[in-house]
Amino acid sequence: MIKQIIILFFLISYSTINSQNTTSNLTKEERLKEVEIIRSTFVNLHPGTYRYNSPTEIENYFKKLKQKISKDINKEQYFILLSELTTFIKCGHTYLNPYNQTEETVNNYFSKSFIPFLYEVIDNKFIITHNLSENKTFKAGDEILSINGIKVEKIIHTLLNVSRTDGNNGVNKKIDNLNIVPTNIITTNYSLFDIYFPLYFPKNFNTKKYDFVIKTFEHKNIKTTLKSLSKNERQDIYLSNFGAIPMNEKNWEFKFINEETAYLRLGDFAIWKWKDDYKKYLDSIFINLHNSSAKNLIVDIRGNEGGDDDARTEVLSYLINKPFGCENPMRRLYKFLSVSDSLLPYLKTWDKEFKKPKNASDYIKTSDDYYEKIDASQSDCILTYPKANVFDGEIFLLINSSNSSSTFIMSDIFQQTHTGKLIGETTGGTKKGINGGQFFFLNLPYSKLEIDIPLIWQTYVKPRPDKGIKPDYEVKSNQKDIYNGIDTQLKFILNKIEK
Incomplete structure (x- = not known):
């Protein structure tokens, strides 16, 4: 979700750090x-x-x-x-x-x-x-x-x-x-x-x-x-x-397996590395689908941990045929309103506002010792509407345990909206909520080692269990299929379609 920010920060900030002798x-x-x-x-x-x-x-x-x-x-x-x-x-x-x-x-x-x-x-x-x-x-x-x-x-x-x-x-x-x-x-x-x-x-x-x-x-x-x-x-x-090795634009792949079944692989959502407009590319894919005789679409996000949330939402707007985004309204909770002076020298980030004290009158303290903005709606969500060329056939979403950040949320929304069938393995992430959104980079003064520190607990208005997204059909990779060069989960879907 935040890899582009991390890499940008690395390029801008760490090149200027005066390193000490970490070999000793x-x-x-x-x-x-x-x-x-x-x-x-x-x-x-x-x-x-x-x-x-x-x-x-x-x-x-x-x-x-x-x-x-x-x-x-x-x-x-x-x-x-x-x-x-x-x-x-x-x-x-x-x-x-x-x-x-x-x-x-x-x-x-x-x-x-x-x-x-x-x-x-x-x-x-x-x-x-x-x-x-x-x-x-x-x-x-x-x-x-x-x-x-x-x-x-x-x-x-x-x-x-x-x-x-x-x-x-x-x-x-x-x-x-x-x-x-x-x-x-x-x-x-x-x-x-x-x-x-x-x-x-x-x-x-x-x-x-x-x-x-x-x-x-x-x-x-x-x-x-x-x-x-x-x-x-x-x-x-x-x-x-x-x-x-597929990278950037080539990490997304679209093809027709046959006249009735199309396949869309989304290797990651790191669209900030693209030279082309990913939205135009997506639109061209679904125009192509709309003009085809395809009745089935396989969307493959296995191995995709996440990336840009907007890219995730853009993809979903071509898959979900009704407004979405408010199935499970979220809350954004902080542990602090201000950072102590003793810690400030060791914390770096891409936005100096993260370090500034928050106005205490804008926040309430929750029963579980977090800070939440007073004007934060209990249905803090934005509805996204389907695209004109939203796919109207049967959709299969291929998932696995790599899906733990933005793709965890994608799998969750896909399941909550009953858009299609999830195939593969239970995702990473947790319905209890994920820490992220804003980050400090904790730089230790002597070793010069760095630790990522997320600042916001992105959780839900209605508490949910500490579980990942379970597929409708659990299909695990196996040694025999690797030996034979067979994609176990994809084979399962194609067999299901044929039946």
């Missing part, structure tokens, strides 16, 4: 000061600190954390401990954002060696989807059993400690975060595995090679040693072997 470990006193800054920020500013943890649980966590950082630890261990702390809050928008770290942090904390495989986690197994190694024996559908002697079960269990999600709904989302997919290997992007596997298991940091045990789809275990890849090598090999 901090003193115990410096670490303790930083953790106290984080504690004060979470307790006084973050709207989700006490939503899934009691004040006692939060204080106990910080107490134990301070004990850990008082010991002789290195900077990598400190990075991990802070990452585990942000995960404990159970907020999908609170984390050490790799896109907001200084260049020196990236150089010093992130390994420059990468495994030569892309994979998907299925049934707690690493199932290869793309082989980028020099050994062409291994195919999509084969299973990685261990990496440098570390069993995959242990890797998954460990990395889940730093895998972010919203609330208690997000087991599938946490697992999904561990995947390495094509968009992750674009040289300007990051994956959780790439960052944290070498930090938790240091012998893999900048390693020249990896020892794998791989179980082929035919159940043959093979031990092999493969050279590691750099970011550029990994991307170049992928492009050479598998073709271009």
Whole structure:
């Protein structure tokens, strides 16, 4: 939802930061000061600190954390401990954002060696989807059993400690975060595995090679040693072997599967990167559909975490044949009216108004200790009306656990308006509400690490459960279909249409 703002902020602000030598470990006193800054920020500013943890649980966590950082630890261990702390809050928008770290942090904390495989986690197994190694024996559908002697079960269990999600709904989302997919290997992007596997298991940091045990789809275990890849090598090999990675405009794809069924893939809502007008592009798609004989439309948002909310609403206006947007009126709640002077030096943002004190007379304090604007309507919503070329056939929305921000809301509205059938896996996100809207970027004074801090709890007038959006038909990916090059969920829909 806010990636364009984050990247813009990174380009404008972080290039001017005077970095210190993050290669040297901090003193115990410096670490303790930083953790106290984080504690004060979470307790006084973050709207989700006490939503899934009691004040006692939060204080106990910080107490134990301070004990850990008082010991002789290195900077990598400190990075991990802070990452585990942000995960404990159970907020999908609170984390050490790799896109907001200084260049020196990236150089010093992130390994420059990468495994030569892309994979998907299925049934707690690493199932290869793309082989980028020099050994062409291994195919999509084969299973990685261990990496440098570390069993995959242990890797998954460990990395889940730093895998972010919203609330208690997000087991599938946490697992999904561990995947390495094509968009992750674009040289300007990051994956959780790439960052944290070498930090938790240091012998893999900048390693020249990896020892794998791989179980082929035919159940043959093979031990092999493969050279590691750099970011550029990994991307170049992928492009050479598998073709271009869809980005920007090309991340949206429209085609007719046959005369009666069309397919629209929306890879993300990062439309600020487009050179073309996405609204004109959408309109051309639905004019084409209107003039066709298509009776079915498959809209695929799997892997799309979110992006621009306006793009989401624009898409829905071509799918929903009635006014929408007020199915579940929302509230915008703050934890604070003003920021203490002690924290201001460490907080950056793209809008200076976020730092200014709010007029107390404009807000009321709620029973659950939040601040809400007095004139905020209890039906705070804006109706959106369908487009002239709204699709009037049967619609299938393909979803999975990646859908945790703007696409979570899209899935929710689609379901609430009874627009069509949802196919796939339960989304990430939570009906209890997501933190976002406005952000502070907390810059720690000694380590120079950054943590994203959302400022608004975007929740609902009528309380809703801590659950994601459940599909009408749950269809999970499986190893056999990956081996055979079959899209499990798409195949399910096409079979359903034929029947």
